[in-house]
Amino acid sequence: MVIEVSRLPYTRSEAKAWGRETLQGFINVFPTPFGADYEIDHGALRRNLEKLSGIGLNGFLSGGNVAEGWNFTPTEWMAHAETVADVVAGKTPHLASVILDPSPYTAIEKINRLANLGYNAMEVITPIFSLRHDDLVYEYFRMLSENTDVALLIYNTPASGKILSHDLIDRISDLETIVGMKHGIDSVADAARIRARVGDRIVVSNPLPRYWVTDVATYGGRVMYGGLDYTFFGKRRPDLLEYTELAKAGKATEALAIERTLMPLIDLYEKYLTISVVQKGIYDMSTAKVWNGLLGFETSNPRPPAPGATQAEVGEIGEVLAELGVI
Amino acid sequence: MVAQIDRLPYTKSEAKAWGKRTIVDFYQTPLTPFTSDYKIDEAGIRKNVDSFIEMGVTGLVVGGFIAEAWTLTMDDWKRYHEVYAEAVDGRMPLHTIALDPSVYVTLEKMDYVETLGYVGAEVINPIVQFKTDDEIFNWYKYLTDHSDLAVFLYRTPVSGKVLSLELIARLAEIPTVIGVKQGSLNHTDSIHLRRMVPDNFIVSDPMEFWFLDDLRHGGQVFWASFEYIVYGKQRHLLREYTDLARDGQWEEARTKWEALRPADDLVQVVTKAIATTASYASVVPFIKAWWDLLGLEVGGGRMLPPVEDLPAERKQWPAARLSDAGII
Numbered sequence: 001m002v003i004e005v006s007r008l009p010y011t012r013s014e015a016k017a018w019g020r021e022t023l024q025g026f027i028n029v030f031p032t033p034f035g036a037d038y039e040i041d042h043g044a045l046r047r048n049l050e051k052l053s054g055i056g057l058n059g060f061l062s063g064g065n066v067a068e069g070w071n072f073t074p075t076e077w078m079a080h081a082e083t084v085a086d087v088v089a090g091k092t093p094h095l096a097s098v099i100l101d102p103s104p105y106t107a108i109e110k111i112n113r114l115a116n117l118g119y120n121a122m123e124v125i126t127p128i129f130s131l132r133h134d135d136l137v138y139e140y141f142r143m144l145s146e147n148t149d150v151a152l153l154i155y156n157t158p159a160s161g162k163i164l165s166h167d168l169i170d171r172i173s174d175l176e177t178i179v180g181m182k183h184g185i186d187s188v189a190d191a192a193r194i195r196a197r198v199g200d201r202i203v204v205s206n207p208l209p210r211y212w213v214t215d216v217a218t219y220g221g222r223v224m225y226g227g228l229d230y231t232f233f234g235k236r237r238p239d240l241l242e243y244t245e246l247a248k249a250g251k252a253t254e255a256l257a258i259e260r261t262l263m264p265l266i267d268l269y270e271k272y273l274t275i276s277v278v279q280k281g282i283y284d285m286s287t288a289k290v291w292n293g294l295l296g297f298e299t300s301n302p303r304p305p306a307p308g309a310t311q312a313e314v315g316e317i318g319e320v321l322a323e324l325g326v327i
Numbered sequence: 328m329v330a331q332i333d334r335l336p337y338t339k340s341e342a343k344a345w346g347k348r349t350i351v352d353f354y355q356t357p358l359t360p361f362t363s364d365y366k367i368d369e370a371g372i373r374k375n376v377d378s379f380i381e382m383g384v385t386g387l388v389v390g391g392f393i394a395e396a397w398t399l400t401m402d403d404w405k406r407y408h409e410v411y412a413e414a415v416d417g418r419m420p421l422h423t424i425a426l427d428p429s430v431y432v433t434l435e436k437m438d439y440v441e442t443l444g445y446v447g448a449e450v451i452n453p454i455v456q457f458k459t460d461d462e463i464f465n466w467y468k469y470l471t472d473h474s475d476l477a478v479f480l481y482r483t484p485v486s487g488k489v490l491s492l493e494l495i496a497r498l499a500e501i502p503t504v505i506g507v508k509q510g511s512l513n514h515t516d517s518i519h520l521r522r523m524v525p526d527n528f529i530v531s532d533p534m535e536f537w538f539l540d541d542l543r544h545g546g547q548v549f550w551a552s553f554e555y556i557v558y559g560k561q562r563h564l565l566r567e568y569t570d571l572a573r574d575g576q577w578e579e580a581r582t583k584w585e586a587l588r589p590a591d592d593l594v595q596v597v598t599k600a601i602a603t604t605a606s607y608a609s610v611v612p613f614i615k616a617w618w619d620l621l622g623l624e625v626g627g628g629r630m631l632p633p634v635e636d637l638p639a640e641r642k643q644w645p646a647a648r649l650s651d652a653g654i655i
Contacts, residue, residue: 065456070428070429070455071428071430074432102398103397103399103400104398104632105400106401129487130398131606132608139632143632143633305430
């Protein structure tokens with residue numbers, strides 16, 4: 001089925017330039033609130049997004065692992081995407097969703113539908129099965145790029161079960177509508193190396209706060225893409241912005257001095273959000289949803305059969321966030 | 328939504344006994360023919376189903392990797408299952424295969440096929456998110472608490488996590504978990520596992536090479552495989568050695584089994600890539616070429632992109648070998 005896409009702010013040939021222009025600062029994901037019956041609470045989602053719209057994000061990334069989008073039915077996934085678009089489309093420079101489907105046909109259908117809702121980019125995970133060797137992964141991205149006009153970002157993560165090689169990333173980066181990559185492995189050095197290789201074509205983001213200052217000051221990092229960093233820093237967001245500006249100005253020492261005051265927060269973020277993804281390939285949303293609630297957003301437990309957080313975890317997160325003035 | 332239970336030939340508490348009693352012999356996973364515009368070739372499927380019945384296939388397990396169903400959109404996936412239900416029309420039992428990590432998507436699919444008259448589902452463990460034994464147990468528990476359909480586990484490296492035997496034994500206590508396709512490629516696992524699970528829980532080793540030995544150790548079904556179909560003119564040997572083994576005529580059975588080795592050797596050549604790549608993508612084009620030589624409908628061997636068709640010069644690759652092995 002061909003769906004007419006008419007709302008994109010760029011042509012195919014302009015996609016890479018558009019990506020370079022919009023992929024900067026903090027583009028965050030956001031958890032999904034569920035009701036008592038574990039249906040998506042669209043009212044709460046809407047209110048959360050209205051609140052998020054005012055905190056200074058450069059864009060939104062919807063529908064992926066943090067949103068528990070992998071656990072939605074296709075109907076629910078579309079309804080979620082519609083609510084998000086209804087609140088923020090046209091009001092933010094970058095509105096993307098995440099494709100987690102190994103089927104290119106399902107992916108193309110979703111990408112084109114969301115483009116009509118006002119989404120202007122899509123992050124695409126490596127197929128989690130079947131299309132596993134490099135040529136087939138490349139063909140998957142090529143098929144998506146040739147059958148949609150939407151700007152695409154590569155999602156390189158252990159959660160897919162396959163870390164893309166630099167050679168393969170290089171090949172995929174040549175595709176006309178590939179504009180960026182979330183390089184979600186725990187290595188600023190690797191991100192720097194791949195940026196040196198493909199940075200002339202795509203924007204490479206290392207989404208881990210631990211490395212942000214070094215990444216910006218030394219290796220040309222410009223965007224924290226698809227994390228919860230900025231949102232989850234709460235009342236300490238001004239500090240994050242300040243040391244980001246210092247890092248951009250090359251004042252790494254001054255930036256690191258401010259960052260150091262937030263190290264317990266970065267440790268907590270890593271403990272509850274990052275380690276599970278980079279070491280086990282699993283997005284454990286139980287504690288992230290507690291954190292989100294403590295920031296004043298409407299929240300819920302993850303959808304069954306995923307477990308909720310323990311009381312000890314709830315206590316620790318609340319204590320650290322209060323102590324650091326995040327909440 | 329739980330579908331109408333009266334369509335199923337068992338209640339939840341009877342599921343295992345029903346499976347043990349009825350799931351025997353040769354359950355096959357068919358390939359999917361596609362038209363030149365990459366639509367499901369419905370006429371081709373209907374014709375193939377008639378051929379399966381003619382050749383004595385006991386039941387069909389449709390919708391898995393080998394059927395390329397992992398790459399169908401939800402609408403196409405549903406239509407594909409409708410076509411099989413219509414084509415089979417009650418002439419043999421139908422099971423689906425679910426490959427989705429979301430328990431909600433899996434339930435939507437299981438509920439849907441149940442309304443079409445399917446009697447079971449082979450369900451792979453979640454490929455993302457749930458990796459520990461407790462997480463996987465809870466996933467299947469949630470699934471089976473919300474569906475009445477009988478479930479076959481699918482133990483395979485393709486999932487990225489080969490289920491432990493201990494976990495399978497735990498899962499085997501769930502009333503509607505009736506069996507496992509024990510696809511670790513280690514036959515010893517099947518024998519050990521059978522000692523760890525209830526007597527009415529089915530353990531099937533999907534490699535024909537081990538089927539005779541499996542019959543000796545309590546096996547009853549060659550589940551969700553494709554060998555019975557591809558053995559062509561030699562498939563009578565499989566049926567004959569099965570019958571002889573069940574009669575306790577083990578030596579005679581072994582003679583028949585040995586006569587089938589040239590055919591199985593060809594299967595091993597084709598399927599070796601599944602074990603080495605943990606993917607069926609590079610194997611299905613070869614099996615399509617094989618099916619074509621058997622006279623089955625394969626849409627010219629067409630694969631859904633981006634998986635490539637077998638090059639024309641290689642499509643005839645099996646012809647001489649199949650002929651030498653007496654398959655065609």
